[in-house]
Each structure stands twice: as structure tokens, then as C-alpha cells.
Amino acid sequence: MQNVAMAGARSETEFASLVDALAADPDRREQLTELLREDHPVYDQRGAATTVRMRGWVLLALARAGVSDAALIFVLEELDAGVDAYLVAAAARALRSYPSPNAALAPFAMRALTNIRYHDEPVSFEGYGEYADSSSYTTPVRELLVTLAWLGPHARGVLHEVEALRAQHGGLPKKLLVEVDRAVEAIRGGQADEPDADCCTLPNGLSSTFSWALGSRRGSESIESTVFEDHGGASVTFREFFRGHPSIVVFFYTRCDNPLKCSLTVTKLARLQKLLEAQGLDDQIYTAAITYDPAFDLPARIHAYGQNRGVRMDDRHRMLRATDGVNALRSHFKLGVNFIESLVNRHRIEAYILDAEGRIAASFERIQWDEQQLVDRAIEVLNETSNEKSGGPVPEVSPRPVDAPARGKTASTMLGTLASVGVAFFPKCPICWAGYLSMFGVAGLERIPYYPWLQPLLFAVMLINLASVWLRGRSTGRMSGFYLVSAGAFAIVVSKLGLGLESVAIWGIALTLAGSLLSALNAKGRRLTARGGPA
Amino acid sequence: MSKKSKASKSSKSARKPKGAKKGAAKRPSGRLMSVATNARKAINERVAAIAEAPLAVCESDENLQSMLNVLRSEEEPIEVRLAALQAIQAASFSVVTFESCRSEYIATLRQVATDPDMELRQRVLGILAREKDGFAQRKLLEGLQNPEKALVPPEKALQLLSNDVHAEAYAAAREIVNNPPSDTARREALRLLAADATAAPMFEKLLRDKDEQAEIRQISASALQALKPEKLQEHARAILLDTSEYDDIQATSLTAITQFGDEQAVAEDKTLMRRIDNMKDEASTKIKQSARRFLTKYGQ
Amino acid sequence: MNVEFQINNSVSPSARFVSWVPSPCRIRMTNPSGATTPTVTIRITSTSAATAGAVVFRKGTTGLFSTSLSLSVPTNGTSVPFFIAGKFGRPSVNNGDVRIDARAGTTLVGSVKIMVRVRKNANNLTNGERDRLVAAFAQLNNQGAGRFADFRNMHTSVSSPQAHGAPGFLPWHRAYLLDLERELQLIDPSVALPYWRFDQPAPKIFTLEFFGVSDALGTVQFSPTNPLQFWRTDGVQGINRRPFFNTSAAPPGLRTEAQTFALGTQYPAFRTMEGNPHGSAHTSFGGSISSISSAARDPLFFLLHCNVDRLWAKWQRQNGRFNPALAASYDSNPGNPIGHNLPDTMWPWNGIIGPPRPPTAPGGAMASSPCVSAPGPQPRVRDSLDYQGSVNAVSRMGFDYDDVPFA
Secondary structure: OOOOOOOOOOOHHHHHHHHHHHHHOOOOOHHHHHOOOOOOHHHOOOOHHHHHHHHHHHHHHHHHHOOOHHHHHHHHHHHHHOOOHHHHHHHHHHHOOOOOOOHHHHHHHHHHHHHHHHHOOOEOOOOOOOOOOOOOOEOHHHHHHHHHHHHHHHHHHHHHHHHHHHHOOOOOOHHHHHHHHHHHHHHHOOOOOOHHHHOOOOOHHHHHHEEEOOOOOOOOHHHOOOEEEEOOOOEEEHHHHHOOOOEEEEEEOOOOOOHHHHHHHHHHHHHHHHHHHHOOOOOOOEEEEEEOOOOOOOHHHHHHHHHHOOOOOOOOEEEEEEEEOHHHHHHHHOOOEEEEOOEEEEEOOEEEEEOOOOOEEEEEEOOOOOHHHHHHHHHHHHHHHHHHHHOOOOOOOOOOOOOHHHOOHHHHHHHHHHHHHHHHHOOOOHHHHHHHHHHHHHHOHHHOOOOOOHHHHHHHHHHHHHHHHHHHHHHHOOOHHHHHHHHHHHHHHHHOOOOOOOOHHHHHHHHHHHHHHHHHHHHOOOOOOOOOOOO | OHHHHHHHHHHHHOOOOHHHHOOHHHOOHHHHHHHHOOOOOOHHHHHHHHHHOHHHHHOOHHHHHHHHHHHHOOOOOHHHHHHHHHHHHHHOOOHHHHHHHHHHHHHHHHHHOOOOOHHHHHHHHHHHHHOOOHHHHHHHHHHHHOHHHOOOOHHHHHHHHOOOOOOOOHHHHHHHHHOOOOHHHHHHHHHHHOOOHHHHHHHHHHHHOOOOOHHHHHHHHHHHHHHOHHHHHHHHHHHHHOOOOOHHHHHHHHHHHHHHOOHHHHHHOHHHHHHHHHHHHHOOHHHHHHHHHHHHHOOO | OEEEEEEOOEOOHHHOEEOOOOEEEEEEEEEOOOOOOOEEEEEEEEEEOOOOOOEEEEOOOOOOOEOEEEEEEEOOOOOEEEEEEEOOOOOOOOOOOEEEEEEEOOEEEEEEEEEEOOEOEHHHOOHHHHHHHHHHHHHHHHHHOOOHHHHHHHOOOOOHHHOOOOOOHHHHHHHHHHHHHHHHHHHOOOOOOOEOOOOOOOOOOOOOOOOOEEOOOOEEEOOOOOHHHHOEEOOEEOOEEEEOOOOOOOOOOOOOHHHHHOOOOOHHHHHHHHHHHHHHHHOOEEEHHHOOOOHHHOOHHHHHHHHHHHHHHHHHHHHOOOOOOOHHHOOOOOOOOOOOOOOOEOOOOOOOOOOOOOOOOOOOOOOOOOOOOOOOOOOEHHHHOOOOOOOOHHHOOOOOEOOEOOO
């Protein structure tokens, strides 16, 4: 971040010039990405509208210079949860400068189209800080339609949504129907490079939405004495509330005017709490929603905000405002937020899982998180805590892409390897999931309660997995993975025939895993994946 | 202002257009539009035609362009332009239908925001400010910082900027509180700062200042209730017990305690109860009324 | 001997509210001492002041109403059904200003106080009704930290496609007003949402004691006794509303009631009232109420919409348009967006979020009523039409307008 020397006092004009210079210099283009971090000092004490102008200009610079993997997440974030016409339009344009269209990008463009279509506004990209006030302008909807056309056959997954909007009264602006038809035509026509493989993969740029700290968790000593006031006005320190059990923490503020951020985050927290309750874990995993705006968000206000969104509030589940140690809190979580005076001017979506020591075990950033995903991770942390207490082994951590710059080099290297393994082992789409379910389910059927319908079901999904690998093999022209998975499936079936060959199941699993790995690696040279895909 | 009254006069006469009596809805929108855009027609006739069916604006691109042209044109009578603005804005409530018109409407509003007519500018900037439009915010802030560039008076600019707590207006508002160009500008600056979490001490001071205008003290009470509610309750109690205080601020204080006070604490406050019990008979009419409401709530 | 009244088939005091639509009630003997036969004839009458509410009775779901009713009530405690309706033109002014008496011969054996609670012209409210309404609004808002925030968040630029520019405009707003009214009634059950009849002068609404007086700038001023002086939405203090008309007169250019009805007898024609008078009423002001994204920040918005709903209700009655099965009652079109078709559930009460619905669903399910069961927690578009239960008695939603009788 410090590579780009920017002081908060720098004028908007100077900022714009710097951005232009960075975009024009291939050696410094990567620094544009740093300027998209909300906590960058350049946004300190800027108003929200100014921040929009500045970030929009960076996105437009990326549109000229090309969006790298590192910058992609910022572009997708804007499409995922942006409501400002200028930023969404700029992000839509920037996305088209990503080196290769990919099916995983289409849902983001579609979501942005759905979110912004009734707030289409004229925007001007001609010069820094310009607002369109004539008939020569573009709009976010127009830009998104062009982006969908750019995605072409890669956007087939959202074609039905585009067509539905076109058919619906008022679904899309009448005067843009030519652009709509052009997008539909582009999506329908031509061939995607690897349409089948696309369904299961995400670009590298999405690797930083989830971070899993492995053996390098930063201690929470610096904020242990941070004092919070909760929704009922009770005081509690970080240490008192967050030590001794895992916690799920989200950030929000009540004056946030983007319904896709704070309001949705707190609504989802309520749903997450219900998932914990359903699993009987609500007394083992605590939850907290911490406001970015503690000066304004008094207890009555955060209580009402939580209550209006169905949040459970008690001793284990709290809405909090920091009354002391705010800066330490901001620094500990490296919060993606900036301010004008005490008011937020821009923030990212962020959620954290803390371990029983109050250390950050996992973080979810920028893209909407999934409640079940967060609960699953929290349970892993809970199990890890239980194992540590009982002296048992630390459970294997699911391989996930990691926010490498934020962690140590060792962790980064190790995770890089794990990520490759994850390509093979982690379910990436419903069909993949069926495959894994079949393999583990069939092999380990004796260890789970008896369900007469389960075995045939698992055999069926194992066949689906085989078909999936076969399809992928056909598309890549490399069938070795399929042969290995076939052998694995055969071994698993043999182990179930009652011939005293149960141990063969282990070979079956190994062969299936190896075959899946080979199949996935064949599909694309190097590919990182994320289980849930775009939220 | 004279233009405004002229507009309302002509609008008034247009209230019951002949066509409307016969079943206005059946009148083809094409005919309405041709009357609306016909410079040779009487102003009140044009205003009535524009007002009659706002949704006609979105029936076709031609209709939209015609109305936007009327709105933009400085040659058109201001009454007709204001009617066009009002009609398009009314149509904007039909979101699904209006979607096709929206971007062009916003672009036109930005154009008209600098129109020579003050009333039109003010209304247009109001619409944009409520959409939290960055263009409007920038123009309004520029005007506060440099009065020569101001499109509207400072009090209007502050009022419009208060639509968005994220507008970077606190510094300008503080400056106006310290060095007010008018009482109204100071009042609007204080209203805007009522969302500033750091402003509570200032409002405490204003609330207790007996030399301050009643309206400013009322604003301060409301601001304090939002920023530091326990402080307002404390001050409201003190104001009620102070027999030298003014009726207005006592009435506001009593209203605050009745509406937002901690019911248990208030019920147990015998001194306060006695004081309010006296007020129901001795105080001015407006306080008597509030005192009775309070005592009814607390079962006295 | 004693009898017990069950108003709206409930013994709860919170259910003792009726409107023009007959409310199902029951009476039963709780203490038969003194009775010599298996049933006793009980005569039911009502008493009220000339300025208070008045009710009428009938035995069954059909037949004429009368000012008294004789019922044979078993001494074994079995309840006997009957109906009470507010007498059209005689709404209550205060809670419980109508007393229902039960007599065996000349002996008073039971009584209950009820209210004929209907939505009235805000310009005609008594001072007491006005004060109760503003106090309830202020409490619901509670300085921006109250339940009102949900209602504000239900009506924003993000959520507006669920409710505007398509046929669901009127049904959605009917449900919206009902939800708000029920929340106000939780604070003060004597409150009914009044309407601003925008085609008539309504000077009493725009006073310091009621919805405020706008200064030249459009900042709304309140009397120091008016709790709306503490109104706050979106973190911003006060209300901005700048009338473009003399508030002692009606705004110019709005369709009158008669002109609105003249739009047509079919729903597709009638619903164009969304432009004029609805949209035109909004834009007869500057300030929050004149933009869709901010309109719900001004409490006057709810009175404006109450009149829009009243116009629909009156039009429904004039043209017999309560039945969703009748084509002319609605604008069913395959191209309607979601939330605008008769069978669609309505956001946010359905709790459905994510495209094509808005990202969040503020406020949860529709508030329930102690008096009626309709429209249920997750109303559909079709549930909004038969608000008086004239097609199906269980559809009655528990509100009425002072000038729209029971169909």
C-alpha cells in the first residue's frame, strides 16, 4: 500500500493525474489495485461522493490498462454489491479488460444488472469527476449489456435471466433493447473455449475473498482491552467476550445507505444465528456485529437495527460499539473502511471467524458471504478447539485459496500446494458435489446411520461423477483421469460385494481422487477454485 | 417569488380544465402533448394539459423528448417549465414504467440545475439532492464555500445537503454556525449538524442558553435526544424545574420526557411529578395541555 | 345472572373494535343464577353520546340490521353468535365510546365498551384524535430508532419496483398502510390512519399541532407540544416539505374524486391514477415527499396514500370490483413483473430476498390483528382486493373508510 505515496491532503486533480500515470506505466500498473483498498490513506477525510469519483477513476484506468487477477476482486465486488451508477458502470467497463472472459464472471454482471436496472443513471467517463448532463453519456445498464455481449457464450448460464428481463414489462429500458438483443445474440452464438470446464472454475482473482489462517494466526493481545458497549448498554472487553469459544464477527453501521451491504449483512447474521441454533451450537459459537460508527451508533440504535432485522441479542450474541480502543480494533482486523470525520465514506463487506483465543482464524471479504459457509468454517474452528482441549490432532483444514499478502510466505507456499489439491478434491458445482458424495459416501457407508435409500442414491451420484469426468475428458481430449476414476469406482463397488475385500475401498478412494485431480488439472493448467462460487 | 405566485395563479385557473370535466382520461395523450408543447396556446391551458396525465410522458420517446425540451428551454414560460418538471417527477413514481426515461431525465436535471430561474434551479437541485446525486452535492458545496458560485441561498444548500448524511457538509455547516450569513442559514446548519455525533456538547450549550431563540433551543433538544438521549432527559428535567424558563422550551422538554423518558425513573421522580402536577393548573395553555398528557400517561 | 360478550369472537379487550363491516360476535352465560329455564332471552342494545360512535346488530350473516337484538342464550354456557357493525356515518371519536348492554328483562346482566374505528378525513379529526395520532407516529419513529425505520426501508428506490409502475401498485400500498396502521394501533389502539383528501382544502392538517407548517424554505415547524418535533429518518432530523400550493386550498391540477372514478370501470384504466392524482399529489410539494426514494420519510406520505387507497375502495364499491376472480377487478397480464400478479406473494411480508426481489425484507411478516385474521402474515396480491370480506367473509381486513359503506 505504501508503494503509492499518497497523502490525504492530495487534491482530486492530482489524484486523477497519478492514476493516469500509473495506468500508462506497465511497471506501475499493479499499484492501481492498491488504490482500490478502502483503508488506503488517500480516502481518509474524503466525502462519500468524492470517494466514488476517485474509485471510479481507478476502475476506468484499469479498463484501459487491463484488469489483473489481483484487481479482479475489486471489480467483481462493485458488480456484486454496488449501488452507485458511476462505480457499477466503471466496473462493468473494467471487467471487459480482464484477459479472458469466463463463465464465472457472468453471474456478477447479471447480478449488477438486476440490482441497478431501476436506477439507471447517465454517467460520463470523459474526464475525471465529470457528471453527464447532456445526451452523450453511457449508463451502467448499457455498460453491463456490453459486458454480457463480451462474455458471449460464457454467459450462457445467465441467458435465461436476460431473456426473462427482456420479456417482462419494464424489465429493461425500452431504448436499450438493441443492446439487449445484441447481448442475447452474442451469448447464444459462437463457442466458449471450455464451456463445460467453466462451470466449475473461478478465476485466480477471486482467491482473496476467503482467507484461512494456517498456523500463523496473529495474537489478539493488541485489542484484548478494547471496551465495547452492547445493544443493551452493557460494557464488555474484547477479552471477556471473545475468549474461550469461537466467534463469528461482522461489521456494519446503521447509517449505511447501501442495502446490499450493512442491512444485508445484519439480516444474514440473523439467518446465520438460526443455523447455529438449528445445530445446537448457539451456545458454543458466539456472534457479534460491530459498528464502524460507534460515535453515532448508540446502544438503542444498534439494538433497533438488529431487532428490525431479526437478530438474536443476548449475552452470547451481541451488537457492539467500541467505546475505547477503536483504532486498535481497526488495525487488528485491518478493516476495509475509511472515514470523513467519524462517518464512514466507504467500506467493504467483511466477516471474520475468531478462534477461542480471539485470533482471526478466517476472513471473508468483499463478495457476499454465504451463511452456511461461515457456519461450516466456524464449526471447523470449534472442532479444532475441542481437539486441542482433548489433546487430539488438529483437524485437516479444507484447502482454500488464501489472501497471500496478508500472511507469511511459508503459509502462502503451503497453501499454494493445498490449493492445487483443492482443485481436485473440492466440490465445485452440483455435479462435482454429487461425485464426492458418492465416493466418500459409498466407501464409508457402514459408519453412518442406516438409511435404506442412501446406498442406491450414492451409487447413482457416483455414476454422475463418472459421467462428469468423462465429459471433461472429452472436452480436453485427455481421458487418463476418467480411466483412474473408473478404476476407483470399480474398486469401491467390489469392496461392497461382501467378498471380504473391504480394504479395496481405500484403493478406490485413492484412484478416484487421483483421477479427479488429473481431470481437473487437465481442464486448465493452473486453476484455483472456490467451493461456493459467487454468492 | 413573483414568478411563483404567477405560476400558482395560472395553475389555479387550470384546475378544472374543460376536458377534465368530460372524462379527462379518455383524451388522447397525443393531443395533450400537442397542447402542452404549443407555444401559441395560453399558459394556463398548457399547464393544465401537462398536469393532466403525467404518465403520458413515458408513453413514447417523442413525448419524453417534448417534455424535456420544454423543461430545458429558457424561451418557455417558467410556469410551463415548472409544470413539466412536476409532471415528469410525478411520472417518476411509476418506477417500472419510468425506467426508460430515467437516465435522460437525470441528465436534463443536471443541465437545468444551473438555469437562470432561481425557483426552477431550487426545485431541480432538490430532486437531485434527494437522489444523493454527486453533481448536485458538489454544486451545493461549492456554493457554500464560494458564495459567488452559489446556485441557491446557503440555507437552501444546507437543507438540501442534509438529505445525505454522507455529503461532506459538516465543515461548511460549522463555519456557518460560527459565522452565519442569516438566522435561517444558522438554523439549517444546526439541523444538518444534528446528525454529527461530535456536536452534542454544542447542542447542550444551546439548549440551556436562555438568550437563544426558541426555535434553536427546540432544534437543540431534538438533536440532543438523538445524539445523547440521557443528556436531553437530564436537561429537560432541569428546564422543567426551573421556574424562570420560557414556556416554549418547557413544553418541548415535557414532550421529550413524556415521549422518550425512562418510564420507571420518571414515575419514581416525585419532585418532577409534583412540578408537573402544578403545571397542569398554573402554566400557560400549551403547557397545561402537555402536563395533562404526561399525567394521564403516568396515571396521576 | 351474568353474560360475557365476545367481540370479534374474542374475549380480549384488544378485539373490541368494529367498523362498517359486521363483526362476528358471541354472547354466553357465565353466571346463570336466577335463571329458571334452559335459555334466557337477552336483549342487546347500545348506548353512546350523540357525537360518539353508534352500532347496529343482526343475528346472522344476512338480513337487516337493527338497533337492538333479542337472543335466546342457553344457561349451560353455550355461546350464541350475532353480528355488530358500526352504523354508517357514526364512527367513534374515542376508544370505548359505545357501550353494548345485555339485559334479561330490565336487569342489566352484562356490558362491554367498544369503538367504531374507521379511517377518517384527517381534516375533520377532533383535537384528541389528532393528538393521539401524532403521539403514536412519534413513538413508532422514536427518533429514528423505532419500528418506523422498517416502514421507511420498505419504500425506497431499491424496493420501489415491487410496488410501483405496474398493477400491484394499489394492492401493495393497501397492505403497507394496513401493516403500519396495525403497528400504530399496538401503541394506541384507538388510532386509525386518516386520509388527506388532496382534492379538497385540508387546512387543519398543515398546522403546528398536526403535520406541521412549512416555512418558505420547506423546513416543517411544529408546536413545542407536538412530539413530531423529534421526528428523524435516515439519521436526519426533521421533515422537509415545501408546498407548491396554498395549504388552505387544495393543490391545483390534481384529478378530483369524480375525475378519478371517470378513468374507467376496468382496473387497467383506473390504475392510471398512479400518475394523476397519486404522483401529482406527491409532486404538489417539494421536499422528501416528492421523490420516490425519500417519500416515506414524511409521515404525510401515509395520509396521502390512505386517500389513494380510499379512492380505490370507493371505486371498488361503485363498480363491484372486490372479487379477484373477476377480470375487471385487476390487470392480469403475463408480462407483469413479479409481485404484481394476483397469485404472487408480496414483498417484504413474504420474506423473500434476492433478485428479482430486493436484497432485504424489512419488518418481517404482516402485523397481526386481534380483530381479524386477514390478510395473513404473508399476503398475496389477491388478498388485498376483498378488504371488506364482501366476497368471502374471512377476507375482511378490519379497516373501513368513513365514506365507503359496507358493500
